[in-house]
Amino acid sequence: MTVSAEPEVNVELYSRSGFGGPFTTIVRAQYLPDFTRAEGSYLPRRFQTWELADEAFAGAHALPVPILKGDGLAIEVNRLSGPPAHAVKNVAADELHFVIDGGGELDTMAGVLQVRAGDFVRIPRGIAYRWNSVTAPIDEIVVTTSSEITVDPQNAPGTFNPDLHLDVATPHGRPGGPVDGEYEVVFRHGDELTSYFFDYDPLPCLDVKGAPPVVRINIEHVHGLAVDDGGLQPARLFGSVSGRDLLFGINSRRSDRPPVHHNVDYDEIICYAAGPTPWGGVDTPGTVTWVPKGVLHQGPEEDVHPGYKAWLLETRVDMTATPAGLGIAQIMETNQYGVHPSNEQSAVSV
Ligand SMILES: [Fe+2]
Incomplete structure (x- = not known):
């Protein structure tokens, strides 16, 4: 008798207005943050800001x-x-x-x-x-x-x-x-x-x-709150009168890893500010990560010790990398926010 294996289960969060909701969960066997390569300019990137001359x-x-x-x-x-x-x-x-x-x-x-x-x-x-x-x-x-x-x-x-x-x-x-x-x-x-x-x-x-x-x-005055189960809304620090820009502190904290999510209304820009603990594939202060709207991503575990400091700017504005930015950027994979394996070939063609 053949026993069919249970499919892998990935729960995706589809939300409107970022953390504001409404929320939808989609269960899927495939892990969609893993893409093999991309052609074009609408790409998640990591900026190594210290590399500017x-x-x-x-x-x-x-x-x-x-x-x-x-x-x-x-x-x-x-x-x-x-x-x-x-x-x-x-x-x-x-x-x-x-x-x-x-x-x-x-x-x-x-x-x-x-x-x-x-x-x-x-x-x-x-x-x-x-x-x-x-x-x-x-x-x-x-x-x-x-x-x-x-x-x-x-x-x-x-x-x-x-x-x-x-x-x-x-x-x-x-x-x-x-x-x-x-x-x-x-x-x-x-x-x-x-x-x-x-x-x-x-x-x-x-x-x-x-x-x-x-x-x-x-x-340092943004606290690493802990929850036993589930996620936790990050600490909002600043906003803008237009309502289009929101800035959050996302220092390390005890919380479930973020789900795979579709953030279709905001570009997500994160600055890794200080260690000592790496945040997934990010370990150097001054690294800026950018996920444009609608690019499926999960992001690294936040529950790490002794911790790190970081902040997140969410904006409804459609952002574009400048030539100076592209000069210090690499294409990013959206699981651990490391350098995407296709980076070498794509960096040449993009
Ligand atoms: Fe996100």
Whole structure:
């Protein structure tokens, strides 16, 4: 008598609006994240941001380098070995800086912050800022969005506690004095720059009242919550007024591995921020993974020890890798987020 083997069972989650639902589960024998190869440009990728050449950041007015771009949204990489001579004012986008490495004193029109690794710093549009000092070389990811970035802690207690861990830039409490030569403020307006010059320091303020424009949280205050069974909604940290962008802390945590899922409404961009434990195929801080909408994926186990730190940007914007981004990217497999085996051949043809 022949006994037929039970088929392998894979449970896929098909959800609309990301974690917002409605949810559908589809049971299938095949494991669809495994594709043999792909032709075209709509591909999941891993970006090794540390591989951008120093020269990309060396010009007098060098700006962060975009690796992913979409309508009004960009993921940029920045590297600073010392303080630039000028301030920057982005008049077209809010900026969310995430410091992977390094730190220093960030001066802004709304106060001063001592910045360190693991910090998210929101600098809204129209607020000029300048690094007063760089105490250790800075590597950072900058999310720029034409929408307004909101501080939006949800899914407590996993998210940060704003009463304890939301830091506000400290007003200078002094006037801005004269400067040697000129003080330059570079306005970013889209892809163009315009410089304004002053014979005094325009940044210091005497006081700030009302809603603080420049705020900071550190990723260490996103907690690794534990659940005994099932999944767990990650900790939301920031959003945008448009509703199209959501940023979550996804540090390691005790939870079931994510199911295979179809996230058809959001591109998923993850930054592996710190170890010591690898997250599946990702083990280097500064690795950015990108899964475009509708590309089936599972993603690595999150329940690892002693752990790692990471964050996830979900966006309804259709993102595209820039030429600079493609230069430091590899095609990614969507099981463990390692380098896809077809990468060598596909990298040549794509
Ligand atoms: Fe996902």
